[in-house]
Amino acid sequence: xxxxxxxxxxxxxxxxxxxxxLYQRFHRQSYKLLEQPTVTQVMEKxxxxxxxxxxxxxxxxxxxxxxxxxDQLVCLEEINIYRELVCPIRQCLLAAPGTxxxxxTRVYSHPHALxxxxxxxxxxxxxxxxxxxxxxxxxxxxxxANPGSAAIAPRRAAALFGLMILAExxxxxxxxxxxxxxxxxxxHPPTGCDKTSLVLALSDGPGSLYHVLGFxxxxxxxxxxxxSKPARRSLGDWLFFIDCEGHKDDPQLASLWDELRRNxxxxxxxxxxxxxxxxxxxxxxxG
Amino acid sequence: xxxxxxxxxxxxxxxxxxxxxLYQRFHRQSYKLLEQPTVTQVMEKxxxxxxxxxxxxxxxxxxxxxxxxxDQLVCLEEINIYRELVCPIRQCLLAAPGTxxxxxTRVYSHPHALxxxxxxxxxxxxxxxxxxxxxxxxxxxxxxANPGSAAIAPRRAAALFGLMILAExxxxxxxxxxxxxxxxxxxHPPTGCDKTSLVLALSDGPGSLYHVLGFxxxxxxxxxxxxSKPARRSLGDWLFFIDCEGHKDDPQLASLWDELRRNxxxxxxxxxxxxxxxxxxxxxxxG
Numbered sequence: 001x002x003x004x005x006x007x008x009x010x011x012x013x014x015x016x017x018x019x020x021x022l023y024q025r026f027h028r029q030s031y032k033l034l035e036q037p038t039v040t041q042v043m044e045k046x047x048x049x050x051x052x053x054x055x056x057x058x059x060x061x062x063x064x065x066x067x068x069x070x071d072q073l074v075c076l077e078e079i080n081i082y083r084e085l086v087c088p089i090r091q092c093l094l095a096a097p098g099t100x101x102x103x104x105t106r107v108y109s110h111p112h113a114l115x116x117x118x119x120x121x122x123x124x125x126x127x128x129x130x131x132x133x134x135x136x137x138x139x140x141x142x143x144x145a146n147p148g149s150a151a152i153a154p155r156r157a158a159a160l161f162g163l164m165i166l167a168e169x170x171x172x173x174x175x176x177x178x179x180x181x182x183x184x185x186x187x188h189p190p191t192g193c194d195k196t197s198l199v200l201a202l203s204d205g206p207g208s209l210y211h212v213l214g215f216x217x218x219x220x221x222x223x224x225x226x227x228s229k230p231a232r233r234s235l236g237d238w239l240f241f242i243d244c245e246g247h248k249d250d251p252q253l254a255s256l257w258d259e260l261r262r263n264x265x266x267x268x269x270x271x272x273x274x275x276x277x278x279x280x281x282x283x284x285x286x287g
Numbered sequence: 288x289x290x291x292x293x294x295x296x297x298x299x300x301x302x303x304x305x306x307x308x309l310y311q312r313f314h315r316q317s318y319k320l321l322e323q324p325t326v327t328q329v330m331e332k333x334x335x336x337x338x339x340x341x342x343x344x345x346x347x348x349x350x351x352x353x354x355x356x357x358d359q360l361v362c363l364e365e366i367n368i369y370r371e372l373v374c375p376i377r378q379c380l381l382a383a384p385g386t387x388x389x390x391x392t393r394v395y396s397h398p399h400a401l402x403x404x405x406x407x408x409x410x411x412x413x414x415x416x417x418x419x420x421x422x423x424x425x426x427x428x429x430x431x432a433n434p435g436s437a438a439i440a441p442r443r444a445a446a447l448f449g450l451m452i453l454a455e456x457x458x459x460x461x462x463x464x465x466x467x468x469x470x471x472x473x474x475h476p477p478t479g480c481d482k483t484s485l486v487l488a489l490s491d492g493p494g495s496l497y498h499v500l501g502f503x504x505x506x507x508x509x510x511x512x513x514x515s516k517p518a519r520r521s522l523g524d525w526l527f528f529i530d531c532e533g534h535k536d537d538p539q540l541a542s543l544w545d546e547l548r549r550n551x552x553x554x555x556x557x558x559x560x561x562x563x564x565x566x567x568x569x570x571x572x573x574g
Contacts, residue, residue, distance in 0.1 A: 037401075037417070038398075038401070038402040038405060039402065040402060040405060041405075060354055060516075067347055068399075068402055071460075110421070111325075111421055111422070112355075114324075114325070115325040115326065115327060115355055118325060118327060118328075130324070132421040132422070132425075133420075133421050134397070134398055134419040134420050134421045135398070135419070138419075173358075175517070177517065209500065209510060209513065210497070210500045210501065210503070210504040213496065213497045213500065214497065216497070217497040223496060223515075225515050226496065226513055226514070226515050226527075227513070227514045227515065228510075228512050228513050228514065230462070230464065240513075
């Protein structure tokens, strides 16, 4: 059985690793997880063939630079989106075994994670000082060696660094999710319940967006996401990242691509893949 | 002369502080800069009146959680966007005075900053190891005490930590910008060259977006940004953050707000403010 090399943004003990583990379990394939230092390196190694697939954050991640993911999807011709995973961000309070909540005087985490749990920290640990560090995994590693301290990190980090879970789901909002995508050189075949991601440029700004969206509306194609970004100058003034329902090879979509190519200065299909549902975290999966 | 209290996301030596200094200089007003630990705290303190204004990242920031900014703009009734600043991200390589490029064996920075300068690091400093830390300011502080190391940080951090600038503008792409907004309880009066930011919810997903954009198109109102986000459940399924040209009190826009209110389940004006141009960095401003 072939072992697939799956790259992810390290270090282990972050939400990116949690998503990679979830993907590995869900697909029951022989995936070997390979930690990479940056999102760009994950994607370039998939493009060059030294990784089979890579998992990278696309929206609202604590750790990854989502802009790097979008940049590379636009630039790299060889790769496309193969799957998506929507993972809830469930923050845990972790400490060395035997630590009581009352003993904690210092809390470490990624600055965004500290921000996400602010109400919990104020209500339950009002007396503690917070220290930002570069990742949730780094926070967990520090806490393992420091009695009296706690880390905010994913559940996974507890197992990895021998920590105890003092509290789980301590983020201020329950509906905070990160959307990850799996990138591959291979295309995913149609499944009957797919989404397609694409990017296009408009030279005269979002004023002409209404016109372009009319091409989708005329075919009753539902959009599921839209985001404008100022473009690298060579591509036009504005880039629009659009997700719509359907597979790029579906008959009603095929004619859309031709129409877009004729009407915009830049257009690229980023991939068609099965619609992802919100996932349980890796440790809650059965099997 | 009244001293205005301007909150920003600390620590000093980050791009957020650079933007706050730029704003302070540009307006030649008596602003006192007050460092805050999170974006949420900047905005809540403006809402409660303990700060006069706050400057927070809205798009593509290295440091701030942009989602926190959007969340608070939706939730806090008391505040609105008062100004915008578009600041290019210019990364510098900083080291202790007297350090030569050849002596550097370690480079510290925020993980996203290391990612933004990867090509430079590979080409010029191929032999060094990179260490992610929680902010560009933290990197600069570490380097001051560690000969043989360098930090990737904004120019401002050199002055703050007594470092030398070995190289400037080392980011892989030149057109990387962060958009900051100034939030205030006060509204900005019309200037004749304004933008308005708004958020609205659509219950049946981006499929109905085309219909809503028609209200703008019918009035020939140009959009300058659009972004969809999954909404907190209480507000509907999808939130759309939209910027358009014009001031909310302009006659042709006033009727748009009524039409939107009648047609969508949630709608909020986030503020009208003068159109921002791309700014020079604080240290390059004259006067």
